[in-house]
Amino acid sequence: MSANPFYSQELHGPFETFDLGNFVLEDGGTLRDCKLAYATFGTLSPAKDNAILVTTWFSGTSKIMEQAYIGEGRALDPARWFIVVANQIGSGLGTAPHNTPEPFGGPDFPRVRIADDVRAQHRLLTEKFGISTLQLVTGASMGAEQTFEWAVRYAEMVKRAAPIAGTARTTAHTAAYTRTLVDAITSDPGWARGYYDKPGAVRDGLRRHSRLWAVMGASPAMYAQEGWRALGFSSVDDFLFGLLDASFLPHDANTLLLQAWKWQHADVSRQTGGDLAAALGRITAKTYVMPIDTDMFFTVADCEAEQRMVPGSELRVMHTSWGHVGVMGMDPGYLGQVDGALRDLLGTSV
Amino acid sequence: MSANPFYSQELHGPFETFDLGNFVLEDGGTLRDCKLAYATFGTLSPAKDNAILVTTWFSGTSKIMEQAYIGEGRALDPARWFIVVANQIGSGLGTAPHNTPEPFGGPDFPRVRIADDVRAQHRLLTEKFGISTLQLVTGASMGAEQTFEWAVRYAEMVKRAAPIAGTARTTAHTAAYTRTLVDAITSDPGWARGYYDKPGAVRDGLRRHSRLWAVMGASPAMYAQEGWRALGFSSVDDFLFGLLDASFLPHDANTLLLQAWKWQHADVSRQTGGDLAAALGRITAKTYVMPIDTDMFFTVADCEAEQRMVPGSELRVMHTSWGHVGVMGMDPGYLGQVDGALRDLLGTSV
Numbered sequence: 001m002s003a004n005p006f007y008s009q010e011l012h013g014p015f016e017t018f019d020l021g022n023f024v025l026e027d028g029g030t031l032r033d034c035k036l037a038y039a040t041f042g043t044l045s046p047a048k049d050n051a052i053l054v055t056t057w058f059s060g061t062s063k064i065m066e067q068a069y070i071g072e073g074r075a076l077d078p079a080r081w082f083i084v085v086a087n088q089i090g091s092g093l094g095t096a097p098h099n100t101p102e103p104f105g106g107p108d109f110p111r112v113r114i115a116d117d118v119r120a121q122h123r124l125l126t127e128k129f130g131i132s133t134l135q136l137v138t139g140a141s142m143g144a145e146q147t148f149e150w151a152v153r154y155a156e157m158v159k160r161a162a163p164i165a166g167t168a169r170t171t172a173h174t175a176a177y178t179r180t181l182v183d184a185i186t187s188d189p190g191w192a193r194g195y196y197d198k199p200g201a202v203r204d205g206l207r208r209h210s211r212l213w214a215v216m217g218a219s220p221a222m223y224a225q226e227g228w229r230a231l232g233f234s235s236v237d238d239f240l241f242g243l244l245d246a247s248f249l250p251h252d253a254n255t256l257l258l259q260a261w262k263w264q265h266a267d268v269s270r271q272t273g274g275d276l277a278a279a280l281g282r283i284t285a286k287t288y289v290m291p292i293d294t295d296m297f298f299t300v301a302d303c304e305a306e307q308r309m310v311p312g313s314e315l316r317v318m319h320t321s322w323g324h325v326g327v328m329g330m331d332p333g334y335l336g337q338v339d340g341a342l343r344d345l346l347g348t349s350v
Numbered sequence: 351m352s353a354n355p356f357y358s359q360e361l362h363g364p365f366e367t368f369d370l371g372n373f374v375l376e377d378g379g380t381l382r383d384c385k386l387a388y389a390t391f392g393t394l395s396p397a398k399d400n401a402i403l404v405t406t407w408f409s410g411t412s413k414i415m416e417q418a419y420i421g422e423g424r425a426l427d428p429a430r431w432f433i434v435v436a437n438q439i440g441s442g443l444g445t446a447p448h449n450t451p452e453p454f455g456g457p458d459f460p461r462v463r464i465a466d467d468v469r470a471q472h473r474l475l476t477e478k479f480g481i482s483t484l485q486l487v488t489g490a491s492m493g494a495e496q497t498f499e500w501a502v503r504y505a506e507m508v509k510r511a512a513p514i515a516g517t518a519r520t521t522a523h524t525a526a527y528t529r530t531l532v533d534a535i536t537s538d539p540g541w542a543r544g545y546y547d548k549p550g551a552v553r554d555g556l557r558r559h560s561r562l563w564a565v566m567g568a569s570p571a572m573y574a575q576e577g578w579r580a581l582g583f584s585s586v587d588d589f590l591f592g593l594l595d596a597s598f599l600p601h602d603a604n605t606l607l608l609q610a611w612k613w614q615h616a617d618v619s620r621q622t623g624g625d626l627a628a629a630l631g632r633i634t635a636k637t638y639v640m641p642i643d644t645d646m647f648f649t650v651a652d653c654e655a656e657q658r659m660v661p662g663s664e665l666r667v668m669h670t671s672w673g674h675v676g677v678m679g680m681d682p683g684y685l686g687q688v689d690g691a692l693r694d695l696l697g698t699s700v
Contacts, residue, residue, distance in 0.1 A: 171574065
């Protein structure tokens with residue numbers, strides 16, 4: 001298997017990598033000469049007190065976070081903040097199944113957990129930049145899972161947290177959804193237990209996977225309103241091919257499977273022997289829990305149940321007809337609401 | 351391919367069949383010596399004015415409708431009504447892909463539409479029983495699609511209609527869902543373009559299909575509340591295997607695919623050149639549109655949008671955490687609400 005050219009500086013950069021050396025994972029594997037990919041925006045103040053960490057979602061890289069959430073005049077304004085966007089381990093940029101040689105590459109890449117991402121990011125921030133305080137950690141979907149993990153694991157370091165459209169512990173329903181994503185890919189004979197030669201060999205499975213996002217990732221309301229028209233698509237099929245397939249088909253199947261497993265097993269209560277209330281009770285960051293009202297798996301109800309366990313937290317519901325994939329920012333109204341909430345949060349003295 | 355023994359009198363009976371002769375379908379196929387399977391409960395009055403038609407859902411037969419919806423003291427009480435439960439053409443009982451010989455059997459079974467079912471049911475009721483008035487047509491899910499088709503196509507014959515958890519025209523979102531159901535099955539190499547030898551050959555695909563129901567058919571609220579415990583299951587996996595796989599795995603794959611296509615293309619506005627408002631405007635039956643509040647694809651919003659086009663109709667929302675599969679009746683509270691609504695409707699003079 002050769003490295004997948006999709007994960008390039010041209011498409012996802014500029015990004016840099018931080019050398020973690022031999023990084024030992026929670027489940028016992030070691031990523032040798034492990035590279036964590038990240039991008040920064042703005043300038044770290046001399047006092048190192050203006051740092052923000054942004055995490056990434058399933059299949060997303062630092063590029064989409066830059067494009068959708070960061071910019072002049074936005075809540076995440078590089079003129080004011082030093083913003084570090086960290087890519088997930090195994091997400092394609094940096095050390096990942098597609099660029100790791102045998103015997104640890106492809107489907108044999110070691111299991112990675114949300115906690116591993118967060119520990120790696122902690123090393124990047126502290127060792128590379130000497131940062132000991134984060135004004136904000138935020139991210140959507142699996143990025144929210146990392147945000148929660150940060151707020152629990154390094155509570156003393158995180159002043160504010162904004163998990164968007166994601167939970168601290170994956171629910172049974174969402175776990176069932178991630179299983180269907182995995183099944184869609186691994187059922188493709190072209191996947192060949194992960195030992196495919198070229199990314200295109202798994203096209204059928206990746207497309208089936210994409211079409212599950214079309215059902216569960218978007219929302220009935222978006223389809224009823226034909227929200228895809230505003231994006232320039234001419235029909236539902238044009239949208240399915242043009243947005244969802246275009247987003248997912250270039251990816252390396254093993255990389256998506258690694259992330260799906262990580263998502264499936266996300267659980268901050270691994271730090272507290274399974275006691276979720278105890279884990280969330282450790283959070284000292286001022287926290288806005290920000291679900292999307294039409295999200296079909298990270299539902300408002302499930303997010304609110306967790307929010308009630310976070311001391312001093314607030315529930316801020318984002319409204320968009322786009323469902324979960326609204327995190328991609330196709331609805332300007334959604335982005336405006338996120339900016340408003342993050343501005344409020346960053347304006348809170350803690 | 352040999353007939354699938356699952357569709358037996360022992361498991362689904364007693365049921366009878368009505369001989370439709372050579373039944374010509376909307377899309378041009380002919381089902382030769384076509385048998386429509388049905389069950390009846392109660393006695394037709396001498397004036398033939400106490401008839402109720404109950405239709406069936408995807409994968410469901412007359413048996414589940416009998417078990418969940420019909421009984422002494424229920425709204426659908428055989429002591430008062432003559433109740434005919436009609437199985438879908440191609441659903442397994444009666445003429446279906448699994449029991450039709452080459453060259454029209456298996457995957458080569460002709461396309462069947464909701465309108466074909468309704469036309470066949472109309473012949474059963476008029477030719478076999480001499481019924482010209484239906485006090486009520488009701489059914490859930492695809493049964494609701496048939497209910498709407500009845501109320502539009504034979505408006506003069508239907509005094510009351512109660513489509514439960516289903517729409518008159520399949521939405522783009524629900525069509526996308528049905529595509530994932532089809533993909534889950536047809537992606538199984540054991541399906542072999544429909545020319546499998548034994549039902550078990552498609553087990554992997556049928557299980558993937560079942561697990562999509564686990565995500566979209568149930569609801570996040572049910573999982574959050576661990577609603578499966580009340581049914582005697584010990585874990586989520588125990589529930590997935592014990593209820594959903596147990597329900598779907600015995601089925602003939604081609605039969606499910608035939609029904610999925612029918613569902614995907616359900617549309618009463620085929621009668622009015624695509625004008626949904628015109629089609630629904632033809633309904634003269636007193637109609638209760640009865641969506642389930644937690645249904646993830648036949649949503650309350652989508653059902654309400656159609657309900658507003660049905661003259662004199664009412665929206666009656668059923669409340670259960672079970673989502674769409676709540677139609678199976680595992681929540682006694684849901685069944686009580688359905689009975690209450692149907693009693694109200696049957697008590698309406700029209």
